[in-house]
Amino acid sequence: MSRTSLAIRVLGPYGGSAPGYRLTTFLVDGETAIDAGALTDSLPLAAQRRVRRVVLTHAHFDHVASLPFLTANLYGRTSEPLEVLAPAPVISALRAHVFNETTWPDFTRYPSPARPTVRFRVIAEGRPARAGSVTVTAVAVNHAIASYGYVVAKRGAAVVFSGDTGPTERLWKVARRTPDLRAVFLECSFSDGEKALASESLHLTPRGVREELPKLPPDVPVFLYHLKPFSVSRIRREIAALKEPRLRLLESERSFRF
């Protein structure tokens, strides 16, 4: 049986911003972004126009920072609005705090309400939603605000993105019963020396990652992302010391085909 592969491009693997450190952004099959920290930094204009939708894990700024600039670039240049998909709390936060006519124009009404630049689509938690070439299933995780991991799937291949989270359960339960799972992209924001900060802000450190591992489906590679730039070298040493062959650090742009 033939199937098309699932293409994942890492545009931004970091949880902080500096030259060489792009904010969290993944691109699926060239047209569906998972988070939007750095879409406009990393994609040329022509490729920005090919982005048809953005799936958001949560409303923290490191995950939505490029969305205002993307909508401005697309204004008047798309026949179909850019779709922004997320569960209701994320969409509400975007409406209230970003596209609110103060922080940024409400591009759901421009150029006109009938032909807007962007359209918000609320998706239900726990149910697969069609997103172009893939389905995305949002699963609530454990973070300071409403935050979701995602199962991104098509026939014959699936991957999981954790979103920002501290120790969590439900996402791993869903991951364990996901057929054809090829990879887990898991956050690891701080070093073990910053454990207090990680616990308070609901993020993982290398030790926390190791404690999550037995809950994950066995045998799939685990790619760590959302590293805070100041913590990268420490995290790298701590992960190496764990000697867990499944763990790999995402430290730059990479492309995967599953």
Ligand SMILES: [Zn+2]
């Ligand atoms: Zn973040």
Ligand SMILES: [Zn+2]
């Ligand atoms: Zn966050």
